[in-house]
Amino acid sequence: MSTVEGADPPVLEARGIVKRFGHVEALRGADFAVHRGEVVALIGDNGAGKSTLIKVLSGAQPHDEGEILIGGRPERFSSPVDARRAGVETVYQDLAVADDLSVAANLYLGREIMLGGLGGLLGLLDKRAMRRGAAEALEQLGVRIPRVTTPIAMLSGGQRQSVAVARAVIWATSVVILDEPTAALGVVQTQRVLEVVDRARDAGMSVVLVSHNMPQVLEIADRVEVMRLGRRTARFRAADATTDDLVAAMTGALVTEPEDADLR
Amino acid sequence: MPMRRPPRSDRPDTAATGIEPALGTRDRLHARLQEHLASAVSEFTAATALVVLVIALSFASPNFLTADNLFNIGSQTAVIAIIAVAQTMVIITKGIDLSVGSVAALAGVVGAIVVRDLGFSVWEATVVAIAVGAAAGLANGLLVAGARLPPFIATLGMMSAGRGLVFIITGAVGVYSLPESFQLLGNGQIAGIPFAIVITAIVAVSAAFMLSQSRFGQYVYAMGSNMEAARRSGIAVRRNLTAVYVLAGALVGLGGMVAASRVNSGQPNYGIGLELDVIAAAVIGGASLFGGQGRIAGTLIGAFLIAVVRNGSVLLGINIHYQQVIVGLIIWAAVYFDQYRRRRLEARG
Ligand SMILES: Nc1ncnc2c1ncn2[C@@H]1O[C@H](COP(=O)(O)OP(=O)(O)OP(=O)(O)O)[C@@H](O)[C@H]1O
Numbered sequence: 001m002s003t004v005e006g007a008d009p010p011v012l013e014a015r016g017i018v019k020r021f022g023h024v025e026a027l028r029g030a031d032f033a034v035h036r037g038e039v040v041a042l043i044g045d046n047g048a049g050k051s052t053l054i055k056v057l058s059g060a061q062p063h064d065e066g067e068i069l070i071g072g073r074p075e076r077f078s079s080p081v082d083a084r085r086a087g088v089e090t091v092y093q094d095l096a097v098a099d100d101l102s103v104a105a106n107l108y109l110g111r112e113i114m115l116g117g118l119g120g121l122l123g124l125l126d127k128r129a130m131r132r133g134a135a136e137a138l139e140q141l142g143v144r145i146p147r148v149t150t151p152i153a154m155l156s157g158g159q160r161q162s163v164a165v166a167r168a169v170i171w172a173t174s175v176v177i178l179d180e181p182t183a184a185l186g187v188v189q190t191q192r193v194l195e196v197v198d199r200a201r202d203a204g205m206s207v208v209l210v211s212h213n214m215p216q217v218l219e220i221a222d223r224v225e226v227m228r229l230g231r232r233t234a235r236f237r238a239a240d241a242t243t244d245d246l247v248a249a250m251t252g253a254l255v256t257e258p259e260d261a262d263l264r
Numbered sequence: 265m266p267m268r269r270p271p272r273s274d275r276p277d278t279a280a281t282g283i284e285p286a287l288g289t290r291d292r293l294h295a296r297l298q299e300h301l302a303s304a305v306s307e308f309t310a311a312t313a314l315v316v317l318v319i320a321l322s323f324a325s326p327n328f329l330t331a332d333n334l335f336n337i338g339s340q341t342a343v344i345a346i347i348a349v350a351q352t353m354v355i356i357t358k359g360i361d362l363s364v365g366s367v368a369a370l371a372g373v374v375g376a377i378v379v380r381d382l383g384f385s386v387w388e389a390t391v392v393a394i395a396v397g398a399a400a401g402l403a404n405g406l407l408v409a410g411a412r413l414p415p416f417i418a419t420l421g422m423m424s425a426g427r428g429l430v431f432i433i434t435g436a437v438g439v440y441s442l443p444e445s446f447q448l449l450g451n452g453q454i455a456g457i458p459f460a461i462v463i464t465a466i467v468a469v470s471a472a473f474m475l476s477q478s479r480f481g482q483y484v485y486a487m488g489s490n491m492e493a494a495r496r497s498g499i500a501v502r503r504n505l506t507a508v509y510v511l512a513g514a515l516v517g518l519g520g521m522v523a524a525s526r527v528n529s530g531q532p533n534y535g536i537g538l539e540l541d542v543i544a545a546a547v548i549g550g551a552s553l554f555g556g557q558g559r560i561a562g563t564l565i566g567a568f569l570i571a572v573v574r575n576g577s578v579l580l581g582i583n584i585h586y587q588q589v590i591v592g593l594i595i596w597a598a599v600y601f602d603q604y605r606r607r608r609l610e611a612r613g
């Protein structure tokens with residue numbers, strides 16, 4: 001983990017991403033990289049382009065220019081399915097849960113367990129297996145909700161967020177992307193989500209965390225990447241950075257792009 | 265076990281250390297009650313209204329609670345119920361189908377024509393009518409899911425185009441001189457039960473089963489609940505949404521055929537205003553115009569409620585125009601409760 005040549009390529013990398021919405025240029029050549037087993041915080045002021053970059057990284061939104069690399073190989077994500085197939089799971093800022101569906105149905109949405117035999121051929125769901133799987137998985141992640149058959153609409157904001165985080169962590173095999181996953185959470189719930197992040201890292205996954213909470217960022221992340229006006233403007237090792245550094249970078253007072261090697 | 269779970273960490277769990285108490289049985293029971301109430305409250309209200317109405321009408325008119333009259337109501341309800349089932353599926357996706365009346369007329373007229381002019385059997389004609397409905401549904405689906413027109417606009421266009429086609433095909437004259445057998449679907453019986461009721465039952469049970477037990481049904485609710493979430497979850501939204509409209513169209517075609525069969529003719533004017541009745545039936549039964557909610561059982565109750573109001577009005581000699589007013593009041597009440605329910609839910613969230 002010392003020289004650039006010896007290091008593995010990033011598990012997920014974005015190079016020179018440009019994304020326009022009509023006349024608005026949300027991303028103007030944004031770079032980003034996360035390595036295996038690393039927790040990278042992505043920070044920046046409101047409107048810096050963090051969520052847009054994340055939607056591009058997760059295949060939810062096509063980009064106009066630039067490239068995405070998985071394990072060093074260029075990939076074209078034309079839909080979230082492609083990203084998921086590559087082991088990348090995302091908790092979006094707007095959560096993207098189906099409110100009228102139960103917790104279990106949301107956890108398995110798009111990846112339903114089907115009945116075996118004739119029922120499966122008829123496209124029938126194995127609801128019981130999904131309820132059981134959902135309950136077990138939530139239990140292990142320490143997510144507490146009344147019942148897995150409860151529609152998401154009936155959960156508290158924090159519970160909804162916890163379910164969305166759980167869904168990503170359960171299915172991810174290489175990268176979990178979390179866009180402000182603790183924004184609506186109380187102290188205890190926030191701690192829970194951060195524990196889940198730790199567990200994901202312990203299990204060998206990489207985590208990308210968008211957050212506006214600087215102490216939290218410095219506590220949990222290995223590295224910090226800072227975005228400003230649709231570009232990456234600074235990178236830090238969390239251990240070497242202070243809240244002041246991060247704020248300075250976000251406001252544009254500090255620009256620093258050290259070599260990869262100095263960050264690992 | 266298809267879900268891969270992260271390994272247990274040796275870090276103490278916050279719940280285990282007692283920072284936050286686990287949910288008690290009472291909370292659990294409460295949550296359970298709440299979720300059942302939410303989904304069943306409008307069905308329950310509508311069913312209660314239906315029962316009260318039936319009891320009142322039994323006292324008010326001696327002719328109401330007779331087997332003949334009940335079968336009559338059943339057959340009258342059949343067409344509305346079949347098409348309301350179709351409408352319910354569309355409404356669950358946060359859509360609406362205004363073209364059901366025109367498409368039903370088109371299917372009925374075409375079904376009658378192929379029997380009269382091409383000598384098709386009533387069964388073959390039924391298949392043709394279903395295909396006509398499915399084709400119209402496909403057009404609706406492509407406009408909504410492909411061209412991304414709002415469902416209201418897409419189906420408004422089909423409402424007009426479909427009706428125009430009906431008049432072009434028939435020259436604005438009804439299709440008559442059909443064989444007796446054409447009446448099978450609408451007026452025939454099987455083991456003493458009106459055929460129309462049997463068809464309705466089959467349609468309703470299959471649709472209810474499909475919506476609640478199949479993956480496709482799950483996607484119908486998911487798309488109506490949050491289209492973007494469905495898309496990001498890897499659901500092929502365009503294909504599935506189109507399929508909903510095709511399926512709905514096919515049912516509308518079947519309903520149109522039953523309707524034509526009931527009057528033993530293809531009527532170019534059939535089904536004007538039908539969309540109002542079926543939307544009312546769905547909404548009274550708890551389908552939400554905001555998408556994501558609705559059940560076939562509720563829709564059936566809604567369809568019967570409307571049919572009983574109509575039938576009761578006839579028996580009691582109430583002017584037909586008052587029926588319209590009464591149905592209007594019921595629609596207002598139903599949608600008001602739907603919104604009220606939603607607002608309360610959102611206020612909680
Ligand atoms: N769908 C869209 N259409 C038009 N403009 C958009 C769209 N999505 C994002 N933008 C614009 O792109 C820019 C970046 O938005 P983005 O949501 O990525 O910011 P962010 O860094 O996530 O901010 P926040 O911290 O507030 O979540 C903003 O100027 C925003 O207005």
Ligand SMILES: [Mg+2]
Nearest residue numbers: 050051052093
């Ligand atoms: Mg954002």
